[in-house]
Amino acid sequence: MSRRKDYYYFRARKEGYRSRAAYKLKEIATRFDIFRGVNAVLDLCCSPGGWLQVAKEYLGDKGVVIGVDLSEIERMNGVIFIKGDIQDEKIVHEILRVTNKVDLVLSDCSPKVSGIWSLDHERQLQLARASLSIAKMLLREGGSLVLKVFQGAGYESLLDEVRLSFKKVYTTKPSASRKQSAEMYVVAKYFKGKEKP
Numbered sequence: 001m002s003r004r005k006d007y008y009y010f011r012a013r014k015e016g017y018r019s020r021a022a023y024k025l026k027e028i029a030t031r032f033d034i035f036r037g038v039n040a041v042l043d044l045c046c047s048p049g050g051w052l053q054v055a056k057e058y059l060g061d062k063g064v065v066i067g068v069d070l071s072e073i074e075r076m077n078g079v080i081f082i083k084g085d086i087q088d089e090k091i092v093h094e095i096l097r098v099t100n101k102v103d104l105v106l107s108d109c110s111p112k113v114s115g116i117w118s119l120d121h122e123r124q125l126q127l128a129r130a131s132l133s134i135a136k137m138l139l140r141e142g143g144s145l146v147l148k149v150f151q152g153a154g155y156e157s158l159l160d161e162v163r164l165s166f167k168k169v170y171t172t173k174p175s176a177s178r179k180q181s182a183e184m185y186v187v188a189k190y191f192k193g194k195e196k197p
Contacts, residue, residue, distance in 0.1 A: 018074075019050035021108055023176035024185070025146070026054055032170065032187045034144050038103040040064040042095065042138060044086050044131050045109035047071040052079050055106065066098055087130045092137055101140045107131035107147045110183075117152075121182075124150045128158055135191070136165055145188040152182060162188050 006020065017023075029035055035058040043051050046067030055065045056078055066080045067073065068091060073081055080098055084091045086109070109131060111123035128149045135145045145166065149158055163169050167190035177183055 017050050017053055018048040020176055022050035022054050024108075024174040025051045025106070027174040027176065028146055028172065028185060028187060029054065029058065031172065032189070034104060034146060034187065034189070035059070038063065038144075040099050040102040041066065041104045041106065042102045042134075043067045044105065044107040044134065045069055045127065046081075046106075047073045049073045049076055049079075051106050051108055052076055055104075064099055064102075066095060066102070068095070086134060087126065092134060095134075095138060101143075102138050103140055103143045105131065105135040105139060105143070105145045107135075107145070109148060121150050121152045121154070124148075125154045125158060129161070132158075132162060132165075139191045141191055141193055143191040145186070145191070147186040147188065148183055149186055150182045151184055155184075159186065162186055165192055166190055167192060 038059065040063060041055040041059065043055060043066065046052050047069040049067065052065060052067045059065060061078060065078065066082065068082045068084055068086055070085055072083060082094050084094055107128065109127035111120055111127060113120050128147055131147055139145065149155055159169065166188035170187045172185050172187060174185065
């Protein structure tokens with residue numbers, strides 16, 4: 001289905017969301033109640049900002065919403081943006097300047113697609129692992145993680161890594177995900193404990 005005929009693409013434009021991905025997070029939030037009791041959200045690979053918009057809707061003016069990306073994003077009221085690479089160890093220290101803990105980490109990371117599946121899959125797994133590493137350093141005990149992962153070699157081993165750090169781990173494919181896409185979302189709840197950066 002072309003983008004011009006994509007239901008979620010048109011819906012996002014009509015409702016003012018920066019990307020169709022906003023509806024993926026909305027569905028995950030409704031199904032898994034990930035925003036309950038959340039006061040600080042960290043969104044990794046946040047450009048163009050659709051997930052930031054959804055997080056801001058849930059938290060309102062009372063919470064902290066932080067976005068990190070290599071690409072600049074259009075300014076968003078009430079959102080703190082950090083330009084940086086999530087695979088750079090220094091990024092954790094940049095985030096710590098804003099807050100020393102977060103309740104929810106979001107990661108909708110995708111690599112720049114080369115068209116070579118094995119390469120793209122490996123790069124996406126690297127981004128997912130970098131996101132998991134950051135979550136383990138910055139989440140409060142009991143916090144949650146939403147992580148995009150491409151299915152394929154390495155998918156199950158990554159799930160096992162997530163299960164080591166969280167008490168409940170679910171996988172889901174929101175209706176706004178394209179049917180032909182290999183993406184899955186890991187929803188991990190009740191973080192067992194924080195690792196020191």
